[in-house]
Amino acid sequence: MTAGSARQAIKAAWRSARMRVGGAAAVLIYHRISSMESDPELLALSPERFDEQVAALSRDFNVVPVGEVFRLLNRPGRIPKRTVAITFDDGYADALHSAVPILHAHGVPGTVFLSSGAIDSPDEYWWDQLEQLCFAPGKLPSTITIDTGARIFSHALETDATYAPEAATRHASWNVTQPAPSGRQRLYLELASFMRQLPPAERNPAMVSLLELTGVALSTRPSHRTLDAAEVALLSRDPFIELGGHTIDHAVLSACSTEEQRHQIHDDKLRLEQLCGCRLASFSYPHGGFDDFSTESVRLVREVGYEGACTTDSDICVAWGDRFRVPRYLPRDMGAEDLAARLARWLDEGR
Ligand SMILES: [Zn+2]
Structure with a gap:
């Protein structure tokens, strides 16, 4: 046995001992409850499927706000x-x-993580704007170049600069787990990966220059809008809903300076509170x-x-785990019975 595999074996034994003695919890992650024609990032789940999943969870599970999971991870019992x-x-x-109406119907709580900069924002999130820009039929420049001052993006569309309406319709249901069927999907993938790594101070001007270069006029689609302040106030008064922070600008924190991180985390909390x-x-x-x-x-x-924080690492959280790195499981479009069986096996038997 190598030193690495010995360490792995000790880690696994320690985890299973903690699970046996202290138990475990599963935190589920959702983004959008909506029926969408185009959902390249697979963020949406239909209300019907979500309703089935919540019905199964309310029947067989102890559903709590995530803040309660943080407290449970931090106590001896x-x-x-x-x-x-x-x-x-x-x-x-x-x-x-x-x-929320589905949570109410089944009498279970939920936690909504908010980016304060998106509240009352006239703009869609940058990934939704990219979807509009890349997948609208029409003509784009044959080469897309963005210079943020610190980084340069360049992508040649060549023959895919023109995107026919039939192609746009045919590829409407494409998502990032599938091979790119045309140059427009390749452009989307490259632009998304470029924008994702930028600190907010570079990302916002990059989006402005991208829109200037392409001449694309974006709309804010009712289906893609974020909450306004009155709606957030409504949520804050809902006894079934816990609100949490998600930075001001949906910032990739590892790309930010310490000062910028503090601003994104601290000022977001202040504004939301x-x-x-x-x-x-x-x-x-x-x-x-x-x-x-x-x-x-x-x-x-x-x-x-903050009393705890969630990642998107796909796992359950075992007793006395790090409450500032709590993993979450993404159920996506799973059938309700499959989801319930998966979680029961994971939480009861650790597999
Ligand atoms: Zn997010």
Whole structure:
């Protein structure tokens, strides 16, 4: 046995001992509850499927707000059997209009993570703007170049500069897990990966120059709008809903300076607490992969008074785990019975 595999074996044994003695909880991650014709990032789940999933969860599981999972991870006792939390990232308006009525109907709580900069914003999130820009039929420049001052993006569309309406319709249901059927999907993938790594101070001007270069006029689609301040206030008064922070600009924290990270985490919390008139305990790292935040981010999240934070690492959380790196499971379009069986096996037997 190598030193690495010995370490792995010790880690696994320690995890299974913690699970046996202290139990485990599953935190689920959703973004949008909406039926969408085009959903390249696979962010949406239909209200019908979500309703089935929540019905199964309310029947067989102990559903709590994620803030309660953080508290359970931080105390000596056993986590109650089959504890599950339902979370929504990004603060799309459908969290209030589609998801909350379903949570109410089944009497279970949920947590909505908000980026304060998106509240009352006239613009869609940058990934939704990219979808409009790349997939609208018409003509784009044959080469797309953006210079942020610190980084340059360049992509040649060549013959795919012109996108016919029939092609746009044919590829409307394409998503990022599938091979790109045309140059427009390749452009989307490259632009998304470029924009994702930019700190907000570079990303916003990059989007402006992209729009100037392409001449594309974006609309704010009712189906893609984010919550406004009055809607956030409504959510904050809902006894089934916990609100949490998600930075001001949906920033990839690992791409930001310490000062910028503090601003994104601290000022976001302050703005949201003023808007809601309540104290926020829960945070989720934008994009949420281990490369998307740093130990500095974790320190700042803890320092501003959050009690825990969620990642997008796909796992359950085992008793006495790190409550500032809580993994979440993405159910996507899973059938309700499959989801319930998956979670029951995971939480009851650890597999
Ligand atoms: Zn997010």
